[in-house]
Amino acid sequence: MVDQIAILDAGAQYAKVIDRRIRELCVESHILPLNTPISQLKGHFKNLNKKELVLLTHGDVVSTVAQSFKAVATCNNRITAIANQERNMYGLQFHPEVDLTPCGTHVFKNFIKIAGIEQSYAIPNRIQTCIQQIQSTVGPEKKVLLLLSGGVDSTVCAALLAKALKPEQIVAVHIDNGFMRKNESSDVVSALAKLQLKVHLVRASLEFFCSSTLMQVAVETCASGSSVQTASKMATEEANSPSVEAGQKISTSRLPTMVTEMRRIPIGPLNGRVTCPEQKRRIIGDTFMRVAARKWTDLDLDQEQLLLCQGTLRPDLIESASHCVSVKADAIKTHHNATDLVIKLKQMGRVIEPLADFHKDEVRQIGRELGLPSDFINRHPFPGPGLAIRVICATEAFVDRDFLETTSLIKMISGYASMSQKVSHTFRISVTETYLISYVGINLFLKFNQEELFIFSTS
Template identity: 40%
Template sequence: MSTHVNGQIESDDDERHAFPAEKRRKESPMTHKVALLDAGAQYGKVIDRRIRDLNVETEMVPLDITATSLVEKGYRAIIISGGPNSVYSSDALIYDPNIFSIGIPILGICYGMQLVNLHFGGTVTKGDVREDGQFTIDVDPDCLLFSGLSKQQNVLLTHGDSVDQVANTFKVIATSGDIVAAIGNDEKHLYGVQFHPEVDLTEKGSEIFRNFLFKIAKCPGNFTMINRQQQCIDNIKQKVRDKKALVLVSGGVDSAVCAALLHKALGSDRVIALHIDNGFMRKNESDDVKISLRKIGLDIEILHSAYHFYTSHTSYPIMLEGIPTRHITDPLVNVYSPEEKRHIIGDTFVRVANEYLKNLGIEPQDIVLAQGTLRPDLIESASKEASSEAHVIKTHHNDTDLVRQLRLQNGIIEPLQDFHKDEVRALGIELGLPPHLINRHPFPGPGLAIRVICADERYVTNEFGETCSLLQYIVDFARAQQRPHAHLTRISGSLSLSEQEFLLTFSAKHTISATLLPIKTVGVQGDRRSYSYVAGLSSDEPPVWEGLFKLAKLIPRICHDVNRVVYVNGPAIVHPVHDITPTTLSNIALSTLREADEIVNSALRDYDCLSKISQAPVVLIPIHFDRGAAMKLPSTRRSIVFRPFVTNDFMTGVAAIPGKHIPEEVVFTIFKNVEKIPGISRVLYDMTSKPPGTTEWE
């Protein structure tokens, strides 16, 4: 029998407490597996994938797995993932303290590092400084974990809690300014890193894992995956059995690969490929989907269902004052919440598909719904398919409550649910799909519906005025030194000396205007969803992209209620923005965005830039600039955001930098042509990395 106190399992089984570590370990057969303890990380399955890439087998298990189980299964090493919780809170996640005394090497990541430190007597506190994005840290190359690496490393940090006092038996092996970035005990083979070695933004992450797995844990590295294509085909045959499969095809690589797998596994006579035009497609999108997929032998039916989607509503479970209930939405055309939009669209896809099958005379029990859901979709939706502890970042249309109910009834098959985007593309090549389809930029299932920021009133919290003031001190840092203020202390306390020096130099040389926009966008900070403000930077000078991007990186560190920073094209913004243009998914809003999207994608094609960036969302926001209070002009116009993005894993990434990832000429051409669209106020360029901002704005 066991209970738990302050996050630790307490057992009345004396054998559980008296672990002769080496003896117990020798008594159990040694395997080559690594146990990945799940603390609710957004990147948990990315860790799993990175370890597999090094030919080491992993198994994801709950954080509260017992030490006895770990020993009995003979794991070679333990990795504790990151997560959204605080290790010091009253509702901290449960774990067995004995895992630290069984002689198995441990690497804690983010939350995992903080747990290691707290367990051995150190302290963890919520700091005044957040770190969200890529940072340069100093590591100790003499430590086994960083063996062979240079002293400075670029890594991804995303956390608000930090190690305060380091546990006595540990030493600091990496720092980010004054913040502890890693701790280690070489003798006990116990380590913790505050950063995320599993993502691409940690440039030497694979080398760090390699050191831990091979130099510290002595893993042999002889694990190889069986053919993943054949594994998918076998899985499809097992789940579909003698039924037919209906695959919803958007035209993107995920659903195309899913459809190709189904055809190969079941044959064309047992696969129905359906493209549902929900009214939120890009210009000529549905026709392009039909042509491109029929070229590769996929016979596809197109269903035009725009009106059905516009007028649809749904319900989904929520907690209301601690009581579980269901929230009933308004019709989609009147909805402002991005989460509600995603729920409605996802559920409506399923209902429209069911109606289509009914018209064909096919009974629900005779068919399985197939969709190209990827691992990142499930992670960001906090699906139990991906993690038992993760927080929702955004609900994906292919992971709504209705879809989850179908999963429980074995009514859905998702052959790609353990894949990431680059793995899907590799599989597409194996299946013989054409390059133009494999390398196509991702387009969300809800389409343009989540690229229209809908609002009926401005988003203003009690901190709006203070954040506006703080932004002015940041962009005017050099001149602000002459008028001492608490904001200066906050800015200095959030930045390293080199970052303060940059801010002094840049703000002395360039005059930048900072405007806080009264709208909110979704972000991911510390494995949690954030709804925060957008900061707009503008100037009468030509944009100095390198400096603006550095500024965009620093602002969310200082202003914790800002998760996105944009460059606003045109002259410096003089008038603050106090209201918004009421916006729904109207025909005017959608046609305006559709035209802007076509201009952007045409320019990227013409300049051969589509292969240089990973994705390029175009977003309509309800902001009308350049209206002073004295003018008494109502807010009637809207603005367009261009968000070119560079990533490999689609879990993290950076905004494309003009002159580096994309030619400046292309950016200025887009600015000029989009500004000609009637009803457009200004064009903005999103400079935000992920984290703190997500790829999409909703």
């Protein structure tokens, strides 16, 4: 059995970064609830300098150390690490997982050595495991529907499927939602042709632009009033008996109570005043699955023998607070693939997610191992809903005509300057009132009122 490291999750989004750092050292890690029995740690500071630069925990201070522990690291008289050597228990009050702690990787290496864990969780081994899982899940007869966005994740998914299955078992579909980058759809078709995959291209930009959907929300209502109790006539009473008349007038007053009920409300259309990113993701995600369902009907696919393949990554599950990886963390954002239809298919066991155990940088490594072109592997991250998310909102129902040409030119120039890893694009828009989602685990609310912004994206 492969050695594993358990990360006890108390709700911090940094658990995701710790998970990534451990896996970079070729060790399998899992995020577990805080009440999971804790592993004993020791020797974190072996081979480190007497003074190290670290990122301290925000606002938290250990003022007193328990009698059985002693402080083994301090910063400005603040305790930053404690130890109990007899019980082999150690604790840190800084972030070894972030880049701002240069010695952090060394801390994790020490932990791995102390735990006696073999660093065998390497990408080539994991690729083989992934291929075997695909083959065992799909079998020799079933087909897989792969919805291609053209980004790194879906392209690597396609490469894995091509390695694991026969070409006739793979049905690759690319849906042009109208919010793609310039020449995105044609580039996707030509790139996947090199993997011997035929891509079915669906043009549906107008349908997405006018799309709406239903969103389930919790609504609180106030219930109040009085109830009337009607007495039944006893065998010894007449119909006009005073006791019967009195009984019919008995009422019981009720205090107002708050009642929470779930309702499905319409949101959209997308070309209306929809500025909330969560609503945009829901509209586009639901429309995406409706278009896909219509396409697999047109292709006359046997739905009982069809599986849906998605390029969901481990961070997607963590950020959406999926119970697959965390039971404590707050949701940063809803994943656009998590539509009602997809959830239903998952419950039926008809969804495969080959990359659900990988981080973004690991997916790029897989692409290199599988021989994918570097221009696809190193593409900038781009959301599935595309420019509908990147462009917050606009005063016109269209993107400025020179937007695509301008961004394409800037990307070309930045590529020549070896800056393509840093700069994505710039653009200018006029925005109306809008809301943004939480960022880096901190809930944010931003409001703009008809102000012109200059946006410079580094992702």
